[in-house]
Amino acid sequence: MPDPPASWHQPDLAAKFLQNVRGAIPLSIEQIDMMLRMLTAARGERLENFLDLGCGDGVLSSAILDENPDARGCLVDFSEDALAAARQQLEAHTERVEFILADYAQPGWAEEVARARPFDAVVSGFAAQHSPNGRKRALFGEIFQVLKPEGIFINIEHVASATRWTESVWDDCMIDAIFGKELRASENRSRAEIAREYYARAVKEAGALAPLEVQCDWLRETGFENVDCYLKVLELAVFGGQRPAAGNF
Numbered sequence: 001m002p003d004p005p006a007s008w009h010q011p012d013l014a015a016k017f018l019q020n021v022r023g024a025i026p027l028s029i030e031q032i033d034m035m036l037r038m039l040t041a042a043r044g045e046r047l048e049n050f051l052d053l054g055c056g057d058g059v060l061s062s063a064i065l066d067e068n069p070d071a072r073g074c075l076v077d078f079s080e081d082a083l084a085a086a087r088q089q090l091e092a093h094t095e096r097v098e099f100i101l102a103d104y105a106q107p108g109w110a111e112e113v114a115r116a117r118p119f120d121a122v123v124s125g126f127a128a129q130h131s132p133n134g135r136k137r138a139l140f141g142e143i144f145q146v147l148k149p150e151g152i153f154i155n156i157e158h159v160a161s162a163t164r165w166t167e168s169v170w171d172d173c174m175i176d177a178i179f180g181k182e183l184r185a186s187e188n189r190s191r192a193e194i195a196r197e198y199y200a201r202a203v204k205e206a207g208a209l210a211p212l213e214v215q216c217d218w219l220r221e222t223g224f225e226n227v228d229c230y231l232k233v234l235e236l237a238v239f240g241g242q243r244p245a246a247g248n249f
């Protein structure tokens with residue numbers, strides 16, 4: 001694979017992303033790198049604006065704004081605390097960002113971004129994965145409607161394993177990753193303790209995730225083209241699609 005874009009390559013930038021929760025996510029830097037590549041492939045130099053749905057502390061927006069000095073970001077979250085963290089993380093880009101408190105589980109959410117739409121890109125990271133299937137399918141349609149022709153939707157998400165066997169490999173990978181992160185932070189929990197907590201949480205969340213193939217079909221049915229999974233490691237996927245050019249839908 002060719003080198004990532006120059007500014008993304010700076011060690012301090014990569015370190016910034018690894019310090020937060022993404023430090024325990026396998027290939028987290030590569031996921032964000034792939035998102036940036038897909039945005040560039042779809043929009044080239046023309047990335048004027050984007051929407052970050054479920055922005056959290058603004059990690060995805062920060063990468064996009066760093067890579068695209070003229071782009072404007074619209075960040076949506078239903079948590080005041082998340083928006084406050086994003087505001088702080090994006091202090092250097094204040095002029096180019098807008099923060100919106102909204103709940104995209106409610107069908108009317110798109111009205112809240114009416115002033116800023118349509119968008120060249122919609123991105124979402126680990127945010128829509130717990131929406132019930134019917135609501136999520138509808139959300140894909142609402143995202144389609146706020147995109148410009150040829151605009152792109154990139155979703156970085158936790159998806160269901162295809163089989164129980166691949167799920168067990170995924171579970172081991174995650175427990176190792178959390179254990180490794182805690183070791184680096186000099187925390188003293190054993191791998192067994194981490195595994196116990198991990199499985200307790202996994203049981204609670206079981207059945208909530210939709211498989212990747214099903215979600216890609218929802219995107220195609222919505223009207224997206226170039227639908228694909230652009231990067232995947234077990235249950236972590238970067239996938240999405242492009243709204244067709246004007247006249248083609």
Ligand SMILES: C[S@@+](CC[C@H](N)C(=O)[O-])C[C@H]1O[C@@H](n2cnc3c(N)ncnc32)[C@H](O)[C@@H]1O
Nearest residue numbers: 054055056077078079082103104105125126127
């Ligand atoms: C796991 S965090 C991920 C944050 C960030 N996108 C990232 O990639 O690190 C998920 C975020 O989505 C937000 N969120 C979840 N459901 C939402 C909803 N229905 N409407 C708006 N924000 C939501 C949460 O408040 C949280 O900040």
